[in-house]
Amino acid sequence: MSSHSSVLLKEAIDELQIATDGVYIDATYGRGGHSKAILSKLGPKGKLIAIDKDPEAAEDASSIDDTRFHFFQSNFSDIPQILENIGLNKVNGILFDLGVSSPQLDNGQRGFSFLKNGPLDMRMNPSEGISLREWLLKADKNEIKIVLKEYGEERLASSIASEICLKRDICLLSNKEKMLSSTLELAKLIDDVYSRSRIRKKKGIHPATKSFQAFRIYLNNELDQLSEILEKLPLILVLGSRIVIISFHSLEDRLVKSSLRKNKTFVSRSDGMTSNQFAFLASMDSDNMKPKIYLKPLKKIKPSGTEIDRNKRSRSAILRVAEVISENVDSK
Ligand SMILES: C[S@@+](CC[C@H](N)C(=O)[O-])C[C@H]1O[C@@H](n2cnc3c(N)ncnc32)[C@H](O)[C@@H]1O
The missing domain is CATH 3.40.50.150 (Vaccinia Virus protein VP39)
Incomplete structure (x- = not known):
């Protein structure tokens, strides 16, 4: 423990x-x-x-x-x-x-960590509000971009929001329950956006750090x-x-x-x-x-x-x- x-x-x-x-x-x-x-x-x-x-x-x-x-x-x-x-x-x-x-970060099941696999939840009190996955499935691209910018000061906010929406729409169209459902999947999506951009990844800092921080701050108000x-x-x-x-x-x-x-x-x-x-x-x-x-x-x-x-x-x-x-x- x-x-x-x-x-x-x-x-x-x-x-x-x-x-x-x-x-x-x-x-x-x-x-x-x-x-x-x-x-x-x-x-x-x-x-x-x-x-x-x-x-x-x-x-x-x-x-x-x-x-x-x-x-x-x-x-x-x-x-x-x-x-x-x-x-x-x-x-x-x-x-x-x-x-x-x-303990919140180390338990993958809480969904806070981009290093541990688990559901996209991120609520400090899981019986209050909605999980990150539920929010990502319904938020519009601009809302996601604003959250990433405001609460993560994420430079690639717009590209990450577009990529999430692309994945999400495929998921909704093909009825694939499992898509956009895990922390590692989201962390990889963000990592891929960085790899395709001209912005260099910072040594020793995971590219998903700011996005995860932003989503956590937003979801927990x-x-x-x-x-x-x-x-x-x-x-x-x-x-x-x-x-x-x-x-x-x-x-x-x-x-x-x-x-x-x-x-x-x-x-x-x-x-x-x-x-x-x-x-x-x-x-x-x-x-x-x-x-x-x-x-x-x-x-x-x-x-x-x-x-x-x-x-x-x-x-x-x-x-x-x-x-x-x-x-x-x-x-x-
Ligand atoms: C950094 S930890 C505190 C560690 C603690 N000082 C110790 O020594 O064990 C922050 C804690 O604050 C709680 N927390 C964060 N925001 C809160 C809020 N708005 N209301 C109540 N608890 C909150 C989190 O659930 C988490 O358990």
């Missing part, structure tokens, strides 16, 4: 500045590497709320026998609702370790869910809390960086107010609701050479830290 080697583990936990009796959120449980490290820093009164939308992550979390630990199989964009349901107003810190886990929760963070964090986010590609990091930027003001919700009541009031008259709060970006950390040597998957990681401050708290 595949395990997950947590990226920037020590750095992420140090930056959270865990108070022993605080309440923390691990928004991306995976295989619990960061969660277990947070639990080890908490005292008997501390609490950890962990989230993951993947049912296999949920199963892994069920093995943690600790009354301070509470797991929810859900999208992290639902965190405000989850907190409301369990009667919690605000927490003392939150961690996001974005993207996919090693990754950037929208991230942007939704980043906007809501000031509603659920107490002043002085830390936000720690590890991202793995430039699209994610750009979004994180712009959401954590200094001088972006938020109106804070009063204690006892539910997020729905707050959203309603804020939409009516945000100027009258004080105090205003800010996310103050603190630092950016990259993995050390030793970590990259030990865990190749960490090489593109960027950790960003921000703190929740109010307008009358001076910048340090």
Whole structure:
């Protein structure tokens, strides 16, 4: 069984500045590497709320026998609702370790990897939304091209989309159930498009890397869910809390960086107010609701050479830290 080697583990936990009796959120449980490290820093009164939308992550979390630990199989964009349901107003810190886990990539049956054969699925929660194959069979060429460009910055987006549609139309005409159904078949189709083009393949990088990333981001609605929760963070964090986010590609990091930027003001919700009541009031008259709060970006950390040597998957990681401050708290 595949395990997950947590990226920037020590750095992420140090930056959270865990108070022993605080309440923390691990928004991306995976295989619990960061969660277990947070639990080890908490005292008997501390609490950890962990989230993951993947049912296999949920199963892994069920093995943690600790009354301070509470797991929810859900999208992290639902965190405000989850907190409301369990009667919690605000927490003392939150961690996001974005993207996919090693077990998701290593199990060919999940359809995330261009190196392992399996069905074209790619859903983090396979009972939500549609599989990649279902989408490819109905999307039009332009839609496929836009997804490849927007979420993969793929230079051959147009040719890859044309080739997929050609294969797909043959498949639909000849009623061949099996066509365009496996990860290796799609990876080879993309590789062939590269071989026929004048663009050189990059050494050590599979030509399907960007396309697989693009399809995964699109199908799992990754950037929208991230942007939704980043906007809501000031509603659920107490002043002085830390936000720690590890991202793995430039699209994610750009979004994180712009959401954590200094001088972006938020109106804070009063204690006892539910997020729905707050959203309603804020939409009516945000100027009258004080105090205003800010996310103050603190630092950016990259993995050390030793970590990259030990865990190749960490090489593109960027950790960003921000703190929740109010307008009358001076910048340090
Ligand atoms: C890189 S792994 C986390 C690994 C974890 N920190 C560890 O040490 O084991 C990312 C996890 O986030 C989950 N995930 C990604 N986007 C999510 C979302 N919008 N809502 C909930 N879980 C999400 C994935 O299913 C995956 O298990």
